[in-house]
Structures are given as C-alpha cells and as structure tokens.
Amino acid sequence: MYTQSLDQQGSKTEHAADAETAEQLAAFQKRVDAEEKIEPKDWMPSAYRRTLIRQIAQHAHSEIIGMQPEGNWLTRAPTLRRKSILLAKVQDEAGHGLYLYSAAETLGISRQQMVAELLSGKAKYSSIFNYPTLSWADIGAIGWLVDGAAIMNQIPLCRCSYGPYARAMVRVCKEESFHQRQGYEIMLDLCRGSDAQKEMAQDALNRWWWPSLMMFGPGDAESTHSAQSMAWKIKRFSNDELRQKFVDATVPQAEFLGLRMPDDDLKLDEASGHYNFGEINWQEFYDVLAGNGPCNKQRMRVRRAAQDNGAWVREAAEAYAQKQAAREAA
Amino acid sequence: MTTDWPLYEVFIRAKSGLSHRHAGSVHAADDEMALNHARDVYTRRNEGVSIWVVRSSEIVASDPQDSAALFEPAKDKIYRHPTFYEIPEDVGNM
Ligand SMILES: [Fe+2]
Ligand SMILES: [Fe+2]
Numbered sequence: 001m002y003t004q005s006l007d008q009q010g011s012k013t014e015h016a017a018d019a020e021t022a023e024q025l026a027a028f029q030k031r032v033d034a035e036e037k038i039e040p041k042d043w044m045p046s047a048y049r050r051t052l053i054r055q056i057a058q059h060a061h062s063e064i065i066g067m068q069p070e071g072n073w074l075t076r077a078p079t080l081r082r083k084s085i086l087l088a089k090v091q092d093e094a095g096h097g098l099y100l101y102s103a104a105e106t107l108g109i110s111r112q113q114m115v116a117e118l119l120s121g122k123a124k125y126s127s128i129f130n131y132p133t134l135s136w137a138d139i140g141a142i143g144w145l146v147d148g149a150a151i152m153n154q155i156p157l158c159r160c161s162y163g164p165y166a167r168a169m170v171r172v173c174k175e176e177s178f179h180q181r182q183g184y185e186i187m188l189d190l191c192r193g194s195d196a197q198k199e200m201a202q203d204a205l206n207r208w209w210w211p212s213l214m215m216f217g218p219g220d221a222e223s224t225h226s227a228q229s230m231a232w233k234i235k236r237f238s239n240d241e242l243r244q245k246f247v248d249a250t251v252p253q254a255e256f257l258g259l260r261m262p263d264d265d266l267k268l269d270e271a272s273g274h275y276n277f278g279e280i281n282w283q284e285f286y287d288v289l290a291g292n293g294p295c296n297k298q299r300m301r302v303r304r305a306a307q308d309n310g311a312w313v314r315e316a317a318e319a320y321a322q323k324q325a326a327r328e329a330a
Numbered sequence: 331m332t333t334d335w336p337l338y339e340v341f342i343r344a345k346s347g348l349s350h351r352h353a354g355s356v357h358a359a360d361d362e363m364a365l366n367h368a369r370d371v372y373t374r375r376n377e378g379v380s381i382w383v384v385r386s387s388e389i390v391a392s393d394p395q396d397s398a399a400l401f402e403p404a405k406d407k408i409y410r411h412p413t414f415y416e417i418p419e420d421v422g423n424m
Contacts (some may be wrong), residue, residue: 041394091374098371102355105337111357112334168354175375314359318335321359 002062002126002150002215020045032233037163040106048232051225052162053107055234060100061118061125063093065299069133070142078136085182086139092175099168106164119304127285128215130293137190137197137204143183145205145212145250151176152246153216156236165234184253191257198258205254206262213277214285216243222282247275337386338364340371342378350382358383 025045031038038044067090074090077083101111117123128146133139154176157169190201217223217239229235237245251268254261265278287293335357341350353372358364364383373381392400408414417424 039394041391043394088374095371095374098356099354105355110334171354317359317363318333321363324360 002059002066002153029231032161032231035161035233037166038161039163047228048234049107051229051232051234052165053104053109055229056100056104056107056165057109057114057117058124058126060097060104060114061123062129063097063100064118065125065129065303066146067093068299068302069129069131069295070139072133073136073139076136077139082186089143089179089182092179096172096175099171100165103162103164103168115307119300119307121291121300124289126215127288127293128211130288130295130299131207131211132295134207135200135204137187137200138208140183140186140190140201141204141208143179143181144187144253145183145208146215147176147179147183148250149212149215149246151180152242152249156242159233159236161233187257187259191259201257202259205259209262210280210284211288213243213247213280214282214288216240216246218282218285219280244274247277248273251275335359335363338368338383339386339389340364340368341382341384342368342372343380344377345379350380353377355386356383 024043028038028043028045028048038048070086070090070093074083074086077086101114104114105111114123118125128149133142151173154169154173158166158173160166160169187201187204190197220226220238220240223239226235226238230238247266251261251266263278265276267276268274269276288296291297336359337355337357338361339355340353342353343350353368356364356367356371358367361383365381368381368383372378404410
C-alpha cells in the first residue's frame, strides 16, 4: 500500500542490543490483545517502535510525493470546477503527509531526519507515484483507483494499536472519500462523452489498474513483515486480503462505466463471490521499487529542488523568529 | 533547514459551546506561524471556530509509569458514583 511493507534495510541487527524481558514483551502483547491503544510514552518493544517509524514515515513520504503526479495537471484541468477540486485534493495530500510526520515524531524520530532519509533515497515511498500522468483521464483514474486502494488499506489502520497513527488515519479517511468520488466522477464524465474521451478513460484504466493492485504490496507468501505486524495489530488484514477486497469492490464500478479491465483472466467465481484475477507482474513492481520506474528520478529531483528552493524562506522565517524573540526579551 | 522548528500542539474548538480538543501538531518558527499552519493543516473543512497552539515543550504530562499511583486510588471509591446508592423505586426518579 502506501506503506507496502517493503523496507529491506535490515533493522533486525539491532535486535541483540534490545534489553527487553519476556515479561515486558508479554505484558505489552496482552495490552495489544485487549485492544488497548499504545500511546507515545508507554513502554513498547523497540522492534514495534522501529516498524511503526518505518511504516508511518513511508506512508507520509508517499502522501508528499503523491502530490506530484496530480500537481502535473493543476494548470491544465479542463474547467475551473475541476481545477478547484484538484487543488483541494492535492492540498489534502499535503495535509495527510503532515499528520503522518507528526504521528511518526511521537515515536522519537525527528521530522528533519525523516525528510533527510527521503531525500537521500534511504526511505521508500509507494511505487504507484512513479508512474506518469499522461492525460486528464489519469487524474480520474488516480482518484478512483489509487485513492480507492488507499482507502481499503487505511480504514483498518484507523484501528491500529498505536494511538497517534490510528487518530491520524481517522482524519485521513474522512478526507479520502471525496478523493475517490471526484476521481470516479471524472471517469463518469469521460465515459459519457465522445468516443475519444471514452478511449482516453479506457487508456488510463489500462495503465493504472495493475500498478494499483501492486499498491497492496507483495503477496502474503513473500511479505516478511506481515505476521508480526498482525500480531501487534498494526495490520488487520493481509496484503492479499486487501487486494481481493479492492478487486471485488472495483470491478463492478468499471462495469458501470462501461470500461474493460485490462485482465483476460478476470472472472467472477460464483461459488466464493470473489473475482479471480490474473498474475501480477512482480518483476515490474520490484523494478519500480529499485528506482527504475518511469518517473522515480523525476520525483526525487522535484522533491529535492523543492527543498533547496525553499531553503531561503525557512532561513528567513527562522531569523525573523529569533529577532522577534530577542526584541521581546530586551 | 538549520534546525527542526519547535513543535506546537494544536487544539481546536469545533463550535462554540464545545471545549477545545487536541487535533495534532505542527512545526513553526514562531507562535504566529504556528497558528497559520494549524489553520491550514487542521481546519480545511470548517472543523473549527477557534484554535489554541502551545509549544509541546511547555506541556507538563504525567508519566505512564505513575499511572497506577495516580489513578488506582479512585478505582475502589465506587461510592462516588450515583449507581452505588439504592433508592426504592417508589421514590421515583432521583
Ligand atoms: Fe492521502
Ligand atoms: Fe487521497
């Protein structure tokens, strides 16, 4: 998902140094099992803390980088109505990033360090934002599919065992629903329009469908962090379970639009009521993660430039604050 | 950024008549910027009619380690609750 549970940088090595007693760990697990929320100053296993920092930071970075593909169409939205909506959505994503950075900070990592890790390439963000937005229909497809997939993942995160993360997710989920609906509305408009518009919508679906399915992360058999995250109630459903829910919810929506899913193996299994779908190209997923997606370099270049170009503003604000404080003290 | 700007906790009054409630936090160089950031980050949908911001470092918090000492003593004082008292039904609502 936005977090994709994919960080490879082995933090497991630190484990040996963790002086945690079996009683502490058992008492912690008991609290989690009782659905008690863990709050910042409570005792927690250091691996729980590390897992959350990695996941929340990755989630925050995804929200921030995720502004770029949509920001690409802000100046070219077809009407003022669409432009206002898109602007509000992109602004929301910035807000989501900020809620999440704050939540991660409660675990003892600084904002500065998180940003530095993103800029250096050490921290990951969701693979989905490394695909280009080639047409206006892509803005529809992103809202409908990418925000739709995000909602699937984020709703169970509202019940995450870590209080600040869960609370941030409640706020995010309230805002996401508009994101998905405005995207679907764009698709609806295009599908009710000319042949060329409908074709544009189909083309966007063709390109975004598979990357959207990859957002849920590797299959359960490959997903190394999953079992522990489930036990800690950071995660409530496995990657494959969420992916299936998303497919089941989305296929009928595509049918309503009169669009064809780009998957010849997609078929409703009458017995289970679930859709069977084709094999995901995991090689593509790992390539994008490794930095070789269509837009990885551009996304990082733009993010670094924003950091550099804003430096003087931050310095000026800081100098002003210091001057004001000195004046007050005098 | 030379330093992380100070962290501020944000409290929002959703509408008059309600108390301010913790909404989240923002970084800002000074108090005025903290208010502006809080407005942009936490009230994009009419979530509030009033904002308080306070530097996180100014908050004095109890330690979870002490929570037993602080809060357990209240637990066995059930006579502080109205349900502790049995009033005959004939008396009516009280
Ligand atoms: Fe978001
Ligand atoms: Fe969104």
